[in-house]
Amino acid sequence: MQDMKEYYLQKAEENTPPLFYETVKSTKAVEIVEDKNAFFGCSAFDCGEIPAVVKTGDKFVVDFGRHCVGRVSLHVWDNGRYIDAPVRLKLRFGEVPYELYRDNASYHGSLCASWLMEDIINIDRIGKVELPRRYSFRYLEVTVLATPRPTRLYDFEVVCETSADVSKLVPLPAGTDPELVAIDRVAAATLRDCMQSAYEDGPKRDRRLWSGDLRLQALTDHVLFGNDMLARRCLYLFAACRRDGKYLPGCLYQYPEFSFDNGMEIPDYSMLYCTSIADYYEKTGDTETLTDLFPVVKNEIGIAIDTLDENGIATLPEGGWPGFIDWAPGLERVTAVHGAYLYSLENVIPLAEAMGETALAEKWKQVLAAGRAAAMKHLFDAESGAFINTYEKQQQEVADAVVPQSAVREAGSRGQLSVQSQVWMVLGGVLAGEAGVQALKMALADPKSVKPVTPYMHHYLVEAWVKLGRMDEALAHIKAYWGAMVRYGADTFWEVFVDGKSEVSAYNDPLMHSFCHAWSCSPSYFIRKYFVK
Ligand code: RAM
Numbered sequence: 001m002q003d004m005k006e007y008y009l010q011k012a013e014e015n016t017p018p019l020f021y022e023t024v025k026s027t028k029a030v031e032i033v034e035d036k037n038a039f040f041g042c043s044a045f046d047c048g049e050i051p052a053v054v055k056t057g058d059k060f061v062v063d064f065g066r067h068c069v070g071r072v073s074l075h076v077w078d079n080g081r082y083i084d085a086p087v088r089l090k091l092r093f094g095e096v097p098y099e100l101y102r103d104n105a106s107y108h109g110s111l112c113a114s115w116l117m118e119d120i121i122n123i124d125r126i127g128k129v130e131l132p133r134r135y136s137f138r139y140l141e142v143t144v145l146a147t148p149r150p151t152r153l154y155d156f157e158v159v160c161e162t163s164a165d166v167s168k169l170v171p172l173p174a175g176t177d178p179e180l181v182a183i184d185r186v187a188a189a190t191l192r193d194c195m196q197s198a199y200e201d202g203p204k205r206d207r208r209l210w211s212g213d214l215r216l217q218a219l220t221d222h223v224l225f226g227n228d229m230l231a232r233r234c235l236y237l238f239a240a241c242r243r244d245g246k247y248l249p250g251c252l253y254q255y256p257e258f259s260f261d262n263g264m265e266i267p268d269y270s271m272l273y274c275t276s277i278a279d280y281y282e283k284t285g286d287t288e289t290l291t292d293l294f295p296v297v298k299n300e301i302g303i304a305i306d307t308l309d310e311n312g313i314a315t316l317p318e319g320g321w322p323g324f325i326d327w328a329p330g331l332e333r334v335t336a337v338h339g340a341y342l343y344s345l346e347n348v349i350p351l352a353e354a355m356g357e358t359a360l361a362e363k364w365k366q367v368l369a370a371g372r373a374a375a376m377k378h379l380f381d382a383e384s385g386a387f388i389n390t391y392e393k394q395q396q397e398v399a400d401a402v403v404p405q406s407a408v409r410e411a412g413s414r415g416q417l418s419v420q421s422q423v424w425m426v427l428g429g430v431l432a433g434e435a436g437v438q439a440l441k442m443a444l445a446d447p448k449s450v451k452p453v454t455p456y457m458h459h460y461l462v463e464a465w466v467k468l469g470r471m472d473e474a475l476a477h478i479k480a481y482w483g484a485m486v487r488y489g490a491d492t493f494w495e496v497f498v499d500g501k502s503e504v505s506a507y508n509d510p511l512m513h514s515f516c517h518a519w520s521c522s523p524s525y526f527i528r529k530y531f532v533k
Contacts, residue, residue: 004295008240009258011292015233016197017163021070025157030063030139032097039488040098040502040510044139055150059143061100062156067138067491067516069193069203070160073130076123077152084148086122093117093137095204095492095515100141102511109509115205116511120145134161136193136203136516138491164192164225176532183482184524188224190492191217191521195227198234198254202495202514209234210251211273212266212324213518216459218276220521222283223528231280232289238273239296247303247317248273248296250324265320268337270300271344278347281354294355297348304341305367312374313391314338325420326457327496327506328450332389332416335379339424342371346429368429375430381415386439387425388415418450419443420457426464436468453498453506455482455520462526475531482523493520 029050035043050060076087094100094117104116117137123129135158142153169188172181194200198209199217218231241248241260250266253259274297281290307315314337316322323337345368352361381388422439425431431439440461443449452458458481465474484499495517498504505513 004242005240008236008242008292012233012236012240012258015229015236017227017230017233019161019163019196020165022160022166023157024064024066024068024070024160025155026062026064027154027156028063028065029060030097032061032101032139034101038097040096040101042097042101043489044097050153050156052152053150054142054144054147054153056144056146059141062140062142064138064140064156064158067095067136067189067193068158068160069136069162069196069516070134070158071131072135072140072156072158073128074153074157075128075155076126077154078126078149083124083126083151085146086124087126087147087151088120088122088145089153090143090145091119091121091131092141092143093135094139094141095137096490096494097139099511099515100139104511107509107511109505109507109512111205111507111512117204126151128155134203136514160193162192162195163197163227163230164195164221165227166192166225168225172527172532179479179483179486180527180531182486183478184527186486186490186493187220187482187521187524187527190516191220191224191518191524193492193516194518194521195221195225195230198237199230199518201251201519202517204514204516205512206251206514208251208253209237210518211238211248211269211276212250212456214238215272215276215279216456216522216525217518219279220525222525224524228280228284228286231276232286235273235277235280235289235293239293242296242299244299245303247320248300250321263320265317266324267304267314267317267321268323268325268340271304271340274300275344275347278344278351281351287354290351290354294351297351298360301345301348301364304345308371308374311378312370313378314341325424326452326454328418328420328453328457330416331418331420331450333420334391335375335387335389335421336418336424338371338375338379339421339426339428339430342368342375342428342430343424345371372428372430375425375428379421379425380430384417384442385435386417386442387421387431388417389421390415416450417443417446417448419452419461420450423457423460423464426467427460433468436464437470440464440468451498453496453504455493455495455497455517455522458482459519459522462522466526466530471530474526478523478526478531482520490515492516493523495520 030044031047200207201210201213247265247270249260249264250269323333325333325336422443426436462474495514
């Protein structure tokens with residue numbers, strides 16, 4: 001096993017993509033002020049050039065005009081005179097104006113405040129100052145904490161870095177609906193800035209490779225930048241995490257060296273990792289990589305099958321994550337995780353066939369049919385015509401222990417109606433045709449149902465509409481959901497977005513959100529695959 005791990009890491013290393021660099025400069029200043037029409041209640045307004053001379057106590061915000069991920073430099077000058085004492089600056093970075101509108105001291109979220117991008121720097125020598133860290137931002141707020149005499153700050157620039165070769169990006173054909181063009185542009189910028197030495201989930205925060213995000217990034221990358229090498233690297237990195245009897249971790253670290261945490265097993269993410277291998281093979285026909293990775297597929301699918309409960313329904317690992325699915329508070333997940341398992345099982349059967357493992361392919365077909373029947377028998381509520389999560393009360397306690405969420409069931413209600421469960425039952429092939437359409441519509445329309453809060457879950461909602469052949473609904477949803485972020489001025493798509501509810505947060509404070517988030521990039525995949533010819 002150790003040998004395989006070394007082999008997978010070696011392959012991952014060989015597939016490390018080169019980075020591309022682009023310099024972005026700015027002299028433009030903005031003021032960030034209250035704006036009741038903006039999603040987060042504030043906007044950036046142009047206020048001309050950055051000040052020519054600054055003194056202690058001055059503050060200004062530089063606008064780089066686009067989302068940047070990279071290294072920042074600036075010049076400090078004092079008309080050639082010896083600088084008597086260091087110049088002390090406070091720098092704060094914002095992907096969106098809201099991050100600068102808020103005072104970081106007011107942050108009250110659940111993740112460590114050190115993710116908020118702020119630094120105090122002391123400049124001992126005048127001239128060019130290069131900041132060592134990589135930042136993710138469009139806006140840079142500079143506060144002059146102390147300077148021995150008025151000075152000049154200028155030549156603000158960012159050397160942006162990405163492993164996306166933007167020259168490969170093919171513009172959408174002339175005449176494409178301008179709304180789709182705008183959504184595609186923002187999605188492409190989102191993916192570009194999350195593409196580094198691996199697919200990062202967000203360059204502001206985490207900066208990790210997560211298997212759930214990887215799937216959507218690889219799908220979208222293929223239609224935008226075609227960097228299959230990066231997809232391959234990420235698939236090998238996860239393969240190096242393979243363990244007997246334990247799902248893959250949901251995320252891994254590349255630095256300072258490859259590692260991952262125990263207790264991070266996420267069943268639906270493991271299943272979607274297997275689907276990512278199927279996606280990759282379908283696009284590339286790369287048999288060598290499939291042969292390398294197929295043992296991992298067998299391991300993950302084997303764990304899912306071996307841990308089905310006595311009714312043939314997926315179980316959530318004890319002590320680990322209860323499955324992810326979405327950050328919607330109170331979401332009961334068993335039905336959706338079972339759906340993700342069925343979906344992946346269906347997707348990997350062609351891999352077993354391609355590997356010549358026909359007996360295994362046959363076995364998986366039978367297990368798939370049994371898993372669908374079990375879902376109809378134990379999870380479906382005939383009275384309401386939907387999946388209302390009545391099954392999982394006992395499993396929910398495990399879930400709450402890991403991702404604390406208060407139950408949102410109505411007192412006295414028979415179960416929890418969620419969009420997430422219907423989506424995954426459609427994708428798992430349990431609900432089809434008109435029954436699927438009705439269940440989805442009912443869950444979307446019910447004011448009390450649990451709705452998706454992440455673009456990640458919205459991706460699977462769109463995919464469910466596509467699977468049901470409802471292309472109009474799929475397109476309308478892309479325009480309504482991602483289109484709304486564009487209308488709110490997003491340069492890149494956000495980690496969490498519920499229109500009209502800016503307070504919704506996975507971390508108890510939207511200040512911590514990543515506003516250039518990997519799993520939000522997938523509208524380009526749908527637009528370019530289905531809606532533009
Ligand atoms: C967060 C990140 C990441 C996601 C996990 C489940 O930490 O946003 O993208 O995959 O949660």
